[in-house]
Amino acid sequence: MRVGHNVLMARDAGEAMGIVSSQPVDLVLCDVKMPGINGLELVRQIHEVEPDLPCIVITGYSSAENSVEALRAGAFWYLEKPFEQERLDVVRRLVEQAIEHGRLKAENRALHSQLRARYKFDSIIGKSAALQRVLSVVEKVADTNSTVLITGESGTGKELIARALHYNSSRADRMLVTVNCGAIPEELLESELFGHVKGAFTNAVHHREGRFAVADGGTIFLDEIGDMSPKLQVKLLRVLQDRTFEPVGSSKTIRVDVRVIAATNQHLETLIEERRFREDLYYRLNVLPIEAPPLRHRAEDIPLLVNHFIDIANQDKGTRIDSVCEEAMKLLADYPWPGNVRELENLVERVVILRREGEIDLSDLPDQFHRTPGPGPAVMRVPPSGIDFNEVVGDLESDLILQALELTHWNKNRAAQLLGLNRTTLLEKIKKKGIEPASDS
């Protein structure tokens, strides 16, 4: 029966190894009894060079022992001789399944190594001392089993750091399971983390494994840990102490080997004072603290990140942006980025899509870069002793004009644009106030 596969024949194990190591093969079918090395040993040797290549072993006698040994040796399945006509369909299906299985395994391995490459340290962009300090800690603690607590404002890269920790540890081949403790309602979070048995609560129709069990051998990343309820904090404390827990509705204790990484953008010390976070849990989590610095404290990383996100956007969106003009880059570097790297990433993507090719210049940046918000009435309060209105307003004017001039390297047209003034008005004010470049520049 022919079903369209290209078949290569080998007379013994040596010939088979020669074929397997010299060209791509999707499936090996081999007898147990062969001259020289037997089929089971051949399967072992093949898997040393091609771990994902499925092998089906043909066993001569229908002995249970033979089939068990075949599976133990790593065979995908076994087939008993002889193949009668009516069993050929079974053989054909088995062959298709084995090939599909091998393909999925190879694909899975490729995806995994892509993930590893993606979370190697060089995917974390930044040369600033603040970031480099963080990375050197990450490198040192990645391959330990110690619990890590990552803190930092929203969008500073806490999840990226957690991934770098996992993918640079010896647990990298196992699961990294992420649970966002803030996004899941309390009642569900417990069974999400620890699993439940059938009938544990109204909707528990089936037994369900929790994330801690899924992460066994790997890492669990508990994001937004500050949002966890006090009841669950107690249960988590116990997992951290002895790596054991009971699924919801069960009295059976489960033991796991899991590395715990937690993250929060909240100030846990304050939550402890407010009695919303257990102090003992905090100390258990805070074994290795890592603080992701806000972007405004490492402004020198901004141009690197901008270029990095331009490259990514060009690749993803097929755009051809090649640079950012100096003044636009300066505005980006001076901006305080309250949403940190995530805000920067989103902005770059938006600007790249709208501009499509060539250079990004000042006019491509959205309004918030052109109108620096003034101190506003909330900042300036009139003291009981009163103020000299004209002097205060005059000083503020001079200060804004000077900032705009410095930002644009004394290009008066662009400075006028930044301030929303027309050019003649600006020139008059500069002259009247006697504003000049600082003599040491």
Ligand SMILES: Nc1ncnc2c1ncn2[C@@H]1O[C@H](COP(=O)(O)OP(=O)(O)OP(=O)(O)O)[C@@H](O)[C@H]1O
């Ligand atoms: N140093 C960096 N280099 C490259 N990309 C970064 C860097 N830091 C953060 N990013 C990117 O910025 C985005 C936000 O990062 P991430 O999700 O890790 O932040 P977070 O601290 O977990 O934020 P949140 O508190 O809002 O969950 C992601 O797309 C991430 O890839």
Ligand SMILES: [Mg+2]
């Ligand atoms: Mg996050």
